[in-house]
Amino acid sequence: MTAVPISFDIRLLDTPRVTLAGRDVALGAARRQAVFAALALHSDRAVPREELIAAVWGENPPSSAMGNLYTYVSALRRALEPGRDRGSANTVLTSRGGTYRLHVPAEQVDVHRFERAREESRAFRASGDAGNELAALDAALAEWRGGEPLAGVPGPHAEAQRVRLGELHLASVERHAELMLGFGRAAEVTDGLLDLAARHTTRESLYAVTMLALAAEDRADEALALYAELRERLATESGTEPGAAVARIHAQLADEAARPVRTRSPAPPRHAGFRGRTAAVARLRHAVAALADGGHGGSLWISGEAGIGKSALLAEGLRDAATAAVQVGWGVGDEPDRGAPLSLLPEFLPRDTANDLLAPLYAAHGTMPPTMAVIDAVKAFVVVRCAESPVLLVLDDMQWADDTSLLVWHALHELTDRLPLLLVSASRPLPTGHEMRLLRRLLPRTGTTLIELGPLDDPTATELVRGWTLGADIEPGAVRSMVAAAGGNPLYLRHLVITERQGLSPDTPAPELIEAVHRHLRPLTDDTRELLHAVAFLGANHRTADLAAVTGKPLPALVPFVEEAMAAGVLVEDGNRVRFRHPVVHQVLRGAIPTALRVTMHRQLAQRIAEAGGDLPRVAGQLLAGPVPIDAWVEQWLTANVEQLSATVPASAIAVLRHAVSSPSLSPQSRELLADRLRQSLLRAGLVPDECSAVR
Structure with a gap:
């Protein structure tokens, strides 16, 4: 069943409203609307019951959630198919294998x-x-x-x-x-x-x-x-x-x-409370001084992850260029501009100049002018300007540049060894197109100085927090927590300070911090983001092989996605594991997984590890992480492996057994067996008899 002979108009970009044949459909109470909205946003896709429960109730669904979901779906079916006979099959909202599907074409949803x-x-x-x-x-x-x-x-x-x-x-x-x-x-x-x-x-x-x-x-x-x-x-x-x-x-x-347009772009203002990066700042200032005093050109490229402080470094290191009789052009790339032809040319050149250069080229060719014609025109213009006085061209966020702008930048680089021309660029490691990868390989070989910006050290990060809190009374422990969570990234650190000011905790970050994390991950491929959610779900207690079980993909197939995440500075290697470079990213991604769904995932992973012959402690770790409810499979696994588990990892065995014997769903026979093993484990651990009596 792929379509229905019914035409809906579903509007979710305001108060939800559904019309059928020109008449409003009553969606009912708020939670019923939440169920419908989750289905409509994934129209014509099977949505698991657990996902719907997590969507509506979040971290702590009531015990009645499953029953309420059935009630809401039944009511929605009646509302969406008012003319359907009671005994006929549903065609708009169907169920199969623990999932629900709303059979509505995408064009019917705003x-x-x-x-x-x-x-x-x-x-x-x-x-x-x-x-x-x-x-x-x-x-x-x-x-x-x-x-x-x-x-x-x-x-x-x-x-x-x-x-x-x-x-x-x-x-x-x-x-x-x-x-x-x-x-x-x-x-x-x-x-x-x-x-x-x-x-x-x-x-x-x-x-x-x-x-x-x-x-x-x-x-x-x-x-x-x-x-x-x-x-x-x-x-x-x-x-x-x-x-x-x-x-x-x-x-x-x-x-x-x-007004309204300058003939040259000024440097942006310094970032308040700038700290650290002493060697990098000195390198930029030395390059500007050499340009202003002796006309020595050059090329520098600053590379670093999103939010690491590249723009702040440029503003700090180049702030005196305009006052040193140097002509300055300062461009900033923007994500929406990526791929637009010549999107960045008017950024690092004066806008009126760029228009004057390009207008005759467009007039001559009618469409996009040939790349070499653009390059020749820009080079000729820069040569003339360099004859007047030294020129500094800055291109920040170069990762968003289109290929033609990058080719122009490369051509200008060839002029820096014979003209008073200093090129300074900054970019993230990702995203990169073909021309960007080519530039990254070629320019350092031909004289460009590459400055890699790593994380801030803890003392510098602590100074930043103290400066941003404006002398507010903040506990040293809270400062240490923010510094550790940010992992040396100034932007994350700034948002953590805002979170603290709003009275929130790192476990419940401000929306701005959540958006910053997702914005940084947006350039990654969908498969890599899926991998990151798997790493966030597993936490620190995992092996790389567990990623295959969570994602359902063979480990070799995951290697390119791990490498992409590492290149972006999101993941780092840690023995036979990978972990997040910035703990706050782990917190945000894990926090986005509702508790109900997280418990379901732990339960599924425990069974996959067991069926693949994995270590007993790893299975027990997944059962405790939820904690996972004791169902038939968990009961069977425990009774079959309790002896070996108790001998191998007694502490984990005690925790799992305590959880199991307190479960009302455990059968009487298994309860007696597991309670006896728990008493034995407690005694071997040297616990007092009174504590053992609690499990009789």
């Missing part, structure tokens, strides 16, 4: 329509088709009605979807506004952007496009005031400055002589 249109817009952007990209974004945003996704729907699954969909909506609005500005239609989007900025008061990318929209309507003073509000709020809440992109727009608008 979330899926939104996501499909958004993906179409990204494809048009990659091809340079701005007109069709705008049309696709119009279609995507038309699905939104101005409310909150899944409004009023309870449960952790709905909450996670609200965060995810809200982020996608804002990113789409921002890109739509950028396109509207390019088509001279700023007046149509400015008021809406201001409304959103008032609700998302620390989202810098939203402030950036709103400031540009205001400037396009000759309201630059309002844009500057908006920036001042953002800067004050960030300083108050996290002790930080606005990022490079929004700061650059502010600097452009603040320059009365060249």
